[in-house]
Amino acid sequence: MGKIRFRRGLDADRQNITPDSGEPIWTTDKKELWVGDGNTQGGIKVSGVTTWLGLTDTPASFAEAGDKLIKVKPTEDGLEFVAQGSGSGLDADKVDGAHKSDLEATMDSKISTHASDASAHHTKTTSSEIDHGSVQGLDDDDHPQYLNTARHDTTSRHPLGSVVPHDDHGNLSGLGDDDHPQYLLADASRLVSGHLRPDTDVAYNLGASALRWNVIYVAGAYFYGGTMPGADNSYSLGSSTLRWSDIYAVNTHWGDLGFVETTCPKCGKEFEIGDNIILRVIRFDDESGGIMTVPIHLECANLSPKTIKRKCPVKEHYYVWDEEKGEVVKGTRNKTVKKKVKKKRIKSGYELDMETGKIWKLKKQAKKNVRDKIVEETEAVEEVEEEIEEVLYEEKEFVI
Numbered sequence: 058m059g060k061i062r063f064r065r066g067l068d069a070d071r072q073n074i075t076p077d078s079g080e081p082i083w084t085t086d087k088k089e090l091w092v093g094d095g096n097t098q099g100g101i102k103v104s105g106v107t108t109w110l111g112l113t114d115t116p117a118s119f120a121e122a123g124d125k126l127i128k129v130k131p132t133e134d135g136l137e138f139v140a141q142g143s144g145s146g147l148d149a150d151k152v153d154g155a156h157k158s159d160l161e162a163t164m165d166s167k168i169s170t171h172a173s174d175a176s177a178h179h180t181k182t183t184s185s186e187i188d189h190g191s192v193q194g195l196d197d198d199d200h201p202q203y204l205n206t207a208r209h210d211t212t213s214r215h216p217l218g219s220v221v222p223h224d225d226h227g228n229l230s231g232l233g234d235d236d237h238p239q240y241l242l243a244d245a246s247r248l249v250s251g252h253l254r255p256d257t258d259v260a261y262n263l264g265a266s267a268l269r270w271n272v273i274y275v276a277g278a279y280f281y282g283g284t285m286p287g288a289d290n291s292y293s294l295g296s297s298t299l300r301w302s303d304i305y306a307v308n309t310h311w312g313d314l315g316f317v318e319t320t321c322p323k324c325g326k327e328f329e330i331g332d333n334i335i336l337r338v339i340r341f342d343d344e345s346g347g348i349m350t351v352p353i354h355l356e357c358a359n360l361s362p363k364t365i366k367r368k369c370p371v372k373e374h375y376y377v378w379d380e381e382k383g384e385v386v387k388g389t390r391n392k393t394v395k396k397k398v399k400k401k402r403i404k405s406g407y408e409l410d411m412e413t414g415k416i417w418k419l420k421k422q423a424k425k426n427v428r429d430k431i432v433e434e435t436e437a438v439e440e441v442e443e444e445i446e447e448v449l450y451e452e453k454e455f456v457i
């Protein structure tokens with residue numbers, strides 16, 4: 058059997074020649090068949106892959122296959138065009154199942170590595186890049202070396218005087234609260250329920266000449282020193298309507314001597330300026346044993362005896378502890394009866410102007426009471442009931 062052989066040689070040599078039109082060339086190294094056209098250097102390739110249309114098992118054309126992908130048919134006997142993202146086609150924005158697992162595995166590995174690298178998590182220190190408030194678990198007590206509410210409550214951590222400003226009493230809140238009822242209040246709104254005594258005998262004053270108490274009400278008083286008026290020839294002891302029942306003194310020194318009697322009990326005439334009077338003894342005092350007298354005209358002294366009536370205090374016996382004698386002694390005193398009387402009194406916070414008779418409402422100014430405005434009596438007066446001890450009197454006849 059005879060043979061017909063094409064011109065043949067290496068592909069490199071083919072590229073250096075221009076075969077004649079219709080002249081075939083076979084490359085022995087690349088196993089390709091080329092045919093010349095008389096113009097093209099190296100000729101025109103006849104065999105081998107040149108275009109998709111030249112492939113076997115390829116779609117018939119590219120019509121309507123723009124931007125589509127090529128894949129092997131499921132039947133494994135050809136190629137086909139598929140649109141991106143449809144079916145099993147590739148999509149630039151999507152990952153198919155085959156790559157998903159690979160990517161996930163890679164990502165898991167990267168995340169695991171990142172998670173174990175603590176330094177990789179705390180590199181951002183610029184303000185606002187990491188918001189502390191966004192960190193989870195802020196309520197956890199992860200840092201026992203720091204104080205929190207529970208540890209802060211340990212009082213041993215705060216010895217008095219060691220913490221500023223909590224150790225300043227003035228910084229405490231609620232100072233206006235009345236939390237200590239065992240103490241007196243500066244505004245005197247708490248009543249005293251015990252004896253008020255100084256800690257040293259004869260050492261302190263109650264008030265001062267420039268800071269005087271207004272009125273002192275006491276049931277009884279003992280003095281161990283001189284009792285003086287605030288100024289010479291000033292102030293009265295009692296008044297014509299508020300008299301002491303009895304005054305006892307060893308010596309009395311007077312300026313003008315006055316008597317409450319206005320008429321001579323012997324002649325019944327009123328005393329006049331220029332009258333001479335004497336004191337007629339009418340009885341002895343039951344308590345002191347001293348004489349009790351009434352004033353009469355000097356010229357009435359020798360008139361015939363006359364019986365008069367006088368109110369005298371009823372006396373009673375009582376016992377008292379005599380500190381000097383150190384024993385109980387029996388005494389005599391005026392008998393009194395306790396009596397409740399209703400009084401209309403000017404309320405605290407108001408003041409009577411003794412020159413005008415007007416009543417003023419007072420107000421505090423620099424801690425002092427000053428007059429605010431004149432008010433009606435109905436506002437300033439209150440009715441109170443007081444218990445007093447009234448001396449009992451009995452009427453007796455005396456011959457003068």
Ligand SMILES: [Zn+2]
Nearest residue numbers: 321324354357
């Ligand atoms: Zn007379």
